[in-house]
Amino acid sequence: MDRIAFDIAHLLAGGLVLVSFMMIYQERLTALLNVFAMHAVVLALSVSWQAHIQHAPHLYVTAAIALVFKAMIIPGALHRIIRRMGIHREVETVVGVGLTMLAGMGLVAMSIVLMLRLTEAADTFAREDLAFALSVVLLGLLMMVTRRNAVSQVVGFMSLENGLILAATGAKGMPLVVEISVAFSVLIAFIVIGVFLFRIRERFDTIDLGALEEYRGENQ
């Protein structure tokens, strides 16, 4: 039982990393949002599996929050936004996909090596989980750095936050309050960023961050 429990937890957390990689090479915004929704679904699965093996019913709430907010409401809202802005067919990257993938692999390798070394004394579940969680966080950061569209930066930020939740659920005993407050802060960040998107767009007719830079009188 334990062996299987570990393998499934491992599979789900690894799946999250895999979906993060998928996000990195999505060049179209619509596809990116779909993959992000999938990211959240995998997260919800992973969290509920943790809830099952840790016998921690409150983690089911966490999983439900992830499923409802991150897999449905936020991607749906972002879909609406990009449709209203008419940018759902846009293609954007700054750094080439191959290079980004390579960098991402390097980051994952680094975080796994680092985490496995640092947490030798810890529980096996927590170790694997933490290593994958750090990878997800770093991949989210990488995404924020390599994109220039504000929407994909928001997605990068949200996927980073997913990594944090994965880390928190893997380490036993995160109180529900923390999870709920994190969820709400993400929601609020989403609202604020959404409002900003429209404001930026109103002003510059685009949500390409390069426009902001030009506005400040600078080039790349």
Add this chain to the structure above:
Amino acid sequence: MRKDFRMSAVDLALLAVAALLALGAYAIPFGRQTAARPLIYGASAMLCTVLLLLGVAVLAGQAGVSARVLPIGLPWLGSHWGLDPLSAFFLVVVGMGGAAASLFAIGYGRHEGEPMRVLPFYPAFLGAMTLVVLAQDAFSFLVAWEVMSLLSWALVMAHHRTEGTAQAGYVYLLMAGFGTMALLLAFGLLAGPAGDYGFAAMRAAPRSTTLAAVILGLMMVGAGSKAGLAPLHVWLPLAHPAAPSHVSALMSGVMTKVALYGLIRVVFDLAGPLEWWASPAVIVMGAATAVLGILSALMATDLKRALAYSTIENVGVIVLALGLALAFRANGMTAPAALAFSAALFHIFNHAAFKSLLFMGAGNVLVATGQRNLDALGGLIHRMPVTAALMLVGAVAISALPPLNGFASEWLLFQSVLLSPDLPQAGLQIIVPAAGGMLALAAALAAAAFVRIYGVGFLGRPRTDAARSAVEADRFSLAAMGVLGLICVLAGIFPGVVLDLLAPATEAMVAARLPLQAEQAWQTLVPIAEARSTYSGLLVFAFITITSSGSAWLVHRFASRRLSRGPAWDCGFPSNLANSQYGAGSFAQPLRRVLGSILLGAREEVTMPPPGSTAPSRMIVRLRDWAWEGIYQPLAAAINTVATQANRLQFLTIRRYLSLVVGSLVSLLLVLTIWN
């Protein structure tokens, strides 16, 4: 249970501080009312008197050493306050200076144009200085120190529209911040890896003599910059004169002493034993500060600035004495160490008295004439006789002339310099007498400087209408000056009383004290042994009184029965122009040519108009400040360059900022990965 609770001395002192802070808060809403000013200053004077009496009580053994932990400050540390003999001695200095300055300000403050810029800060400044002296842990000490710095900065900025004040305040703020940083590092080293910031733990912790020497160096920078030690003195002659005069008196007379308290507390009490090689730097810095300070005072034409420079000189003298005490203590010579240390403390007390007195006199002159420039004064002795007489007492005292207090403390210091042949190290045997020579030079120059200030400002004929129409100051100002003048005279005639009072502080710091002076006949000072050297202020006073009144009587009895007035300087020079008198610049010229050309880079430029021209000829003197040009300007330029480079970081694109964050995170993680 309750009947065991008694107010200890430190509780009373803390209550007085709380009252002072409350007075400051009271001044914010009510300071504009005319009745508030005498109330605030009067209450400050009374609270400072309480502090003074508390300090004397502890020193005299009437109240034991006391401590109190208050649950404010850092959550797990609280704040520790205590009153031991050293704190008590400095409490006396703060109380005396504060009480006199507050009494002075009851009258002087009436002339303050914008009282709201002074009243709220003044009592709080007094409270903060007291807190520095009472603090028994590094956190409380640093907080009180910073509050003291900031409040005094606010007081310096009181006349912010006067030209130069804003710059003085800016330089002061920079130097205060720099000094506190050095203090922070020193306390960090004192706390060590254990990180206990209580003074008791720091005192108990063992540390190497090298570390103690590093702490000494940091304290010389941190406390020295506040006290005005060269080359960190540049802010002092700008900031002290810019403040209102009663604040100048406090800053020069008391705040520099509080800074020296920090130095003494850390170096003598907390840092532990030092090797002998740590002391020459202190001695040399003290001697250099003394000579440089008094030479600058001789050149300054601004009355208050000359006084501020003289403060630098006195701080140099005190630091020299402390360096001597360190040298003797490192060699286990406790009796000479006690002598040097007592001389330092005695001089601290004396300087607080006479420098406050002199700044108050300068304040009276400023109110009466609106002038600080010596060349615009003259003849004030006829128009302000009481101020002039009291200024004379202060000038004689600071010039170290017997029988006043300045002589007694400097005499003690010279006695300890004379013990230097007993030191085992050849280096010290050379340095200490050389420093003694510098000290003698500084003392002589100080006398010249005050002859100049007094002669140009108060004697002769008035040079301007402002000086001609001066009127005597009010009675509160004069009373405050009178009290300080009396302290100068009494401490000079009965130095043994003061020395016996400060003996507990000396004993706590250098593990020895001077022999009890109260047993000596005729109030004689016997620092080492009767066969070696003694000084009796009382006998000298009696001798001077008897001979001078006797000769005055003889002259009036046999030579001139009547007072006759003749034209001033009528010795073949019958000019009526007041400006043809000796001025501040002309008096300083010989010394400027001899000493100033190198030390101060003094250059004279004479422009003579061609024959037949009616243009005036001019002589312009330029002085250079080597410390300013050699240290501060290059430093400022370097900081400016670095800041300009770093400023580019302000103008990156959003993505670059993100990349910076990610890059630093990843590189830190990489370091962790590889290093593990």
